Each structure stands twice: as C-alpha cells, then as structure tokens.
Amino acid sequence: MPTLEDVAARARVSTATVSRCLNSPDQVSERTRQRVMEAVRDLGYAPNFGARALAAKRTNTFGAIIPTMENAIFARGLQAFQDELQANGITLLVASSSYDPDREEDQIRALVARGADALLLIGHDRTAQTYDFLDRRGIPYVVAWVHDNSVRRHSVGFDNFAAMKALTEEVLAQGHRNIGVITAERSGNDRARERFRGICSALSDHGLDPADLLIEETTYSIDNGAERFARLMDQTPRPTAVLCGNDVFAAGALMKARDLGLRVPQDVSITGFDDIDLAGIVTPGLTTVHVPHREMGRRAARRLLALRAGDDPGPGEELETTIKWRQSLGPAPT
C-alpha cells in the first residue's frame, strides 16, 4: 500500500506537506496542493488509521453504549446522533449492553480499548469506578435519555418522572382508579425508576395509595409485555388502565388484550412511553409520551463534540416531552 512518503516523492514535496494537504489544506498553496492531490489519486493513497491515531493521539471515533440494538426506541436517537457526528468527521462505534450493568462496564472498557475518543451513555446508573475509569483517562462522555439536576454530569435528556406523572394524571382524570403498571427492571435503570416514581407521585397527589398499584416488572420485549398484561388481567378486581413503561410493552399488551377479547379502551385503557413508530401502527393507536429522540441525539452529539474539543458546552440540556393522544386511553368503565 502506498504511504505518505510515496506520495511525497511523487509530488516532490515533504511528507509534512502531504499531511497538511490532507488535514489542513489552507496552509498549503494552491499549486502545491493540486500537485499533491493528483499524486494521491494516481497512487490510490489512503492514510493508515493506526499511524494517524498514534501520531495525532486521537481516533476521530466516538462510542455509544445502548441497552439494545433490536428496537427502535434507541435507533432514531442514535441515527440523529450519528448523522451529526458524521457531519463533523467522526465515526460512531455502537455497542449494546442488553440491560446488563456488568456487560455495560465491559463494553465501555472495550470501546475505550478500541480507541473511542468520547462516549454516549444512557442513564446515570453505573458504578463510581466506571466513571472513575473514564475520568482518569480524560475521556469525555454525555449521558442521554435522562435529566437530573442533582447529578453533575453532562447530559441531554428529559424528565422521565414529570413526563410519566403527567400521563398518569390524564389517566386519573379519565376516572381510572384501579391501575396496573408494566415496568422495565428498575434496578440499574434510572429511567424505569423515574417513570415509576412519576406514577406513584401522581397517585399520591390524588390521595391514592401507590401501594394499591398492581405492578409487573419484567425485561424488555413485546412478548414479556403481553405476558405481564395477561397476569394483570387475572387480578380481581381487574385494572381498568395499564400504564406501560415503554411502547414495546404497550404493543405487547395491546396484542394480548386482543387475544383475550378485551376491547381497548372500552374494557381497559393502555398507555405507553416514547412514541416510536409502533405507537401509531398498533390498533388502536397508543396514547403515549412523545419523546423528541432525534433532537436529543443531535444535541448529545453537539455536546460531546464540544467536550472533545475542550470547550465548555454549558449546563445539561432538558428537552420537553408531550402527551400524544391516540385512541388507547379512554374513560374508566362505569
């Protein structure tokens, strides 16, 4: 493979000049630059990634660890994140932790070992030693999907507590008092915990005891959502509304409701969270919390780029969520 030296010989300049042509062409005269780029084309030269990384002490690669690659909840935000990075000449490495904290720690170390200059993390929940590992190496990171003013870390996210509380209040406003919840595992998942806390807070505000909630906690999949919904429907009295921690559980719940011959929302209301494509596809359409995933992805990328450049991007950013009304939430049956 041709090297910088071959190009330099061909163009009759130094290797430093060739390097400048590729990396800061404004420092090279037009005539010289054209001659060099012609030599690059003629030889089919491409820089050696390892050599560049070693010499420049950076890889122009960022890493993102997401809980799962198999669903759209993270895909949209990540696509926007990657688009923004790409526009700034940065490549994205994506790893999935499968909601396993130990695996996430391994992934973080693996991404760093692979030369990631900076990282996108989901949620704040991870060991102090993991943060320490990154801080000691001077690797900047941004936490997305959450917003918590009490945590002093760079973040771009939304208030899961407030968003789920607002939706719960709408459910209560529809007259529902017998409520079920399908939540993701809350241990190690601050997003799930905060959403659940939001539900409890809304109930308390209405003089209702959160201990009366019928709670199913499970791992993330459509089938699990369906199964847990069935369990809730076996309770006596049967809940008239089921609040799901995400749209995937809600989709599973809707499927199972259909299987059980229950009409949504006449017999039971179902709500979700995130407003992914699924929410509009299922029958009936899901009433859910709309999260601006793409904007979150874009801003997270900008913040990480600023941090990597040594700039101070200011305090963490909070994005607003809204309730997307569709047909799956209706009045409580009388």
Add this chain to the structure above:
Amino acid sequence: MPTLEDVAARARVSTATVSRCLNSPDQVSERTRQRVMEAVRDLGYAPNFGARALAAKRTNTFGAIIPTMENAIFARGLQAFQDELQANGITLLVASSSYDPDREEDQIRALVARGADALLLIGHDRTAQTYDFLDRRGIPYVVAWVHDNSVRRHSVGFDNFAAMKALTEEVLAQGHRNIGVITAERSGNDRARERFRGICSALSDHGLDPADLLIEETTYSIDNGAERFARLMDQTPRPTAVLCGNDVFAAGALMKARDLGLRVPQDVSITGFDDIDLAGIVTPGLTTVHVPHREMGRRAARRLLALRAGDDPGPGEELETTIKWRQSLGPAPT
C-alpha cells in the same frame, strides 16, 4: 497514561514480555505472567489503540454498511452479527447509506479509512470500482441478504426471487387476480428487484400478464407504504390483494386500509416480507415471508472471520425462508 514500558519497568521484564502477556499469555511462564498482570492492574494500564493498529497492521474492527438504522429489518441480523464478532474479540462499526449508492460508496471508504479490517455489505448492487477499491486493499467482505449463484462473491443470504414467488403463488391460490405491488426502489437494490421478479414469475406461471400488475415504487417508510396503498385503492377495478416488498410498507398499508374503512383481508388482502416484530403486532397480523435474520447474521460473521484469518470458508450459504401465515391474507372476494 501508563505505557507498556511503565508496566515492564514495574514488573521487571521487557516490553515484549508484557506484550506477550496481553496477546499470547501461553508463551509466558505462570510466575512472570502473574507479576506482569499485577503491574497492569496497579498502574491501570490500557493498550494504545493506534499503536497496536500500527504495529500489528490490524485494528480488530469490522464494518457494516446497512441501508437504514431506523428500522428493525436490519437490526436483528446486525445484533446477531455483532454478538458473534464480539465473541471473537472484534468490534463492529456500523454506517448507514440511506439507500443512496453514492453515500454507500463514501461510507465504505470512510469505514476503510477508520481502519475496518473487513466489511459486511447488503446486496450485490454497487459499482465495479467499489469492489476494486476493496480488492486492491485486500479487505475481505461478505454480502448478506441475497443469494445469487451467478455472482462469485462471498455471501450469506436467501433467494429473494423464490421466496416472493412462493408467497405470490399462495396469493394466486386464494383466487386473487387483480393484484397491486408496493416495492422499494429497484434501481441499485437487487433485493427489491428480485422480489419483484418473483412476483412476475409467479404470475407468468399462472398464465397471467405481469404487465397487468399495479405497481407503486417508493422509498422506504411506513408513511410511504400508506400513501402508495391509498393510490392503489383509487384504481378501478381496485386490487383485491396488495403484495408489499417488506413489512414496513405492509404496516403502512394496513394502517391506511383501516383509515379507508377497508377490512383486511375481507375487502383486500395485504402481505409483507421479512417477518419482523411489526408483522405480529399489526391488526390483523401480517402474512409474510419469514427470514432467519439472526442465523444470517451469525453465519455472515463466521464467514467474515474466516476470510479475515485467510481461511477459505467454502461456497456461499443459502438460508431457507418460509411463509408465516397470519390473518392478512384471505380468499379473493367473489
């Protein structure tokens, strides 16, 4: 940051011995190895990615270019692909081309520039110069999502033509003769072309003229599927079955059917392709072609690992597809 030299000094060995401890520990005695690994832990040493890449002439990174990150059609196969790579100490870089051939070429060059040792490509459709670029650099690649014996390239996929033809024959067996098609853009997309060819072949076998097909060709999204379905429903006579090139179009079609007050399959049958989660969630459930995405991902990874190691993994692999019967395909109205 501590380097190999620091570790060597601490453990009172040479840098080569430290390198051996990390990369081929069986060549180091137990006593020496333990002393070295203790020094690694004490110093918090992590190898420098760029230096390793330069010295070893490899990055242990593979690249995959997929048409879109925003939908599950590729996510499942890719997760399995990544899991297999990870088990072999390889990191995956993912880029999306947004179904744009020029963009795909840029992404291929960008992944190579980022040090990808090998690539996963989707479909065979790309310029000779792109393949040439990879061949000249000795970068192995595997093509997935297609199987074409006439093309001599390493591939793991399925026969799109045969799969869609089999589904079309079931549609014809149900008595449908007035058929609409919603297909992805066929230019630059051999998968879409092959699926369409399968539909035409089935019609011809039944003595029907493919020219009578009502064809809507569009870019990939649920909304586009919905819109094109509406156009097909405006035709006179109205098609009694709509064959969609993928489940995403089919989901959009189902939504629009609901909006138009058309009952599926009583008023019009709708079919998809891929059998992603969506297919089981929509109402009614989609009759579709089931593709073993995870197995394809796993095998593609194994083949690429073998190629990268300089082994000959044998001829391309074909995976079998099946028809997944759900409720969206029924008899033609009389």
Add this chain to the structure above:
DNA sequence: TTTGAATATGTAAGCGCTTACATTTTTTGA
C-alpha cells in the same frame, strides 16, 4: 555429567503519520 532441544525472555527496528521547530520563499510597506 554432558549435550541438545525446548521454552522463556530480551533486544531493538520499524510500522506510518503528525507536528514543533527551523528554514526558505514570498509579500508588503516604508
């Protein structure tokens, strides 16, 4: 005890690029 083979460990060159500093060339203003 000696010798040869096997294993363990050390030496140090070089992978290919970036970039601080040096030198040369060009441009501008008095």
Add this chain to the structure above:
DNA sequence: TCAAAAAATGTAAGCGCTTACATATTCAAA
C-alpha cells in the same frame, strides 16, 4: 529598493506497540 513580516515548506523526533531474531534458562535423554 530594502527590510520586516507573513506564508509556505522542510526536517526529523517520537507517538506506543509488535514481533523477528537473539540470547538465556530449563529440562530431558544419553
């Protein structure tokens, strides 16, 4: 026209690791 400043280009050290070859040590068989 000359001197100073600015721009363009060259020199070459070194980033951190791998690994071919060399040397030292250990082990086993005669």
